[in-house]
Amino acid sequence: MLYVELFFAPVQQLSQVFDGYQQAVIGLGRLRGLMRTPTTTPQAGEPIVLDRLQGGIVFDDVHFAYESGKGEALRGVALRIEPGETVALVGQTGAGKSTVLKLLARFYDPTDGAVRIDGIDTRSLDLASFRQRLGVVPQEPHLFGATVRDAVAYGRPDATDAEVEAASRAVGAPQMVSRLALGYLQPIGEHGRNLSAGQRQLLALARAELVDPDILLLDEATASLDLATEERVRLATENLSRRRTG
Numbered sequence: 001m002l003y004v005e006l007f008f009a010p011v012q013q014l015s016q017v018f019d020g021y022q023q024a025v026i027g028l029g030r031l032r033g034l035m036r037t038p039t040t041t042p043q044a045g046e047p048i049v050l051d052r053l054q055g056g057i058v059f060d061d062v063h064f065a066y067e068s069g070k071g072e073a074l075r076g077v078a079l080r081i082e083p084g085e086t087v088a089l090v091g092q093t094g095a096g097k098s099t100v101l102k103l104l105a106r107f108y109d110p111t112d113g114a115v116r117i118d119g120i121d122t123r124s125l126d127l128a129s130f131r132q133r134l135g136v137v138p139q140e141p142h143l144f145g146a147t148v149r150d151a152v153a154y155g156r157p158d159a160t161d162a163e164v165e166a167a168s169r170a171v172g173a174p175q176m177v178s179r180l181a182l183g184y185l186q187p188i189g190e191h192g193r194n195l196s197a198g199q200r201q202l203l204a205l206a207r208a209e210l211v212d213p214d215i216l217l218l219d220e221a222t223a224s225l226d227l228a229t230e231e232r233v234r235l236a237t238e239n240l241s242r243r244r245t246g
């Protein structure tokens with residue numbers, strides 16, 4: 001019996017190694033597939049790099065369908081927003097509010113018509129430098145699993161602690177942070193799992209504030225906040241949006 005056991009233990013170990021190996025191969029295959037997927041928003045041949053945006057936004061008869069052949073999410077949207085102006089889109093769920101913001105940030109290109117920033121078609125802009133001038137707070141913000149401080153500093157990892165705190169103060173987040181046991185050093189868990197939806201939104205707002213964007217896009221960014229917090233955020237963003245397009 002002893003010899004039989006001595007013989008089978010390594011065989012069993014070997015099967016575990018093989019199992020791990022197969023999982024790694026599958027993971028690598030998926031990763032390669034993802035990296036090879038062509039982007040639907042290709043970089044222009046000679047992209048235009050803008051250091052600062054004025055913030056003028058024009059939607060010129062924009063049509064957009066998520067899948068070709070299926071119904072259009074946007075049908076002939078015309079919109080003109082002057083630099084420094086703050087505009088709110090109001091509509092039913094599914095009306096296309098988020099879609100307008102996604103086209104503005106060039107997560108998608110319109111199927112017809114054009115989106116222009118400062119008179120330039122977004123398809124001609126250098127994507128990386130353009131996005132750097134945008135502050136986007138999506139409906140469901142994505143946070144990476146790190147500390148509160150790192151989550152806020154995501155857009156500017158070199159920011160000092162003082163800058164992170166100033167950005168948090170600007171959106172009224174310090175009260176929320178001070179209630180966490182470890183404050184700014186509190187780990188937020190993967191996707192911010194350890195936080196409430198409202199706390200995640202506050203961090204996403206502070207994150208957008210820190211990069212000091214020229215255009216601020218808020219997609220129902222205060223929907224999960226309580227009334228008192230929402231009022232604080234509203235007052236804070238009102239002060240901030242005076243010098244940018246929102």
Ligand SMILES: Nc1ncnc2c1ncn2[C@@H]1O[C@H](COP(=O)(O)OP(=O)(O)O)[C@@H](O)[C@H]1O
Binds near residue numbers: 066100
């Ligand atoms: N990723 C997607 N793929 C396919 N259809 C989508 C996607 N996102 C939104 N839609 C559709 O586009 C329409 C507009 O959605 P959306 O812009 O999210 O509305 P809102 O933000 O105003 O609630 C809806 O009919 C929705 O079903």
Ligand SMILES: [Mg+2]
Binds near residue numbers: 097098139219220
């Ligand atoms: Mg939406």
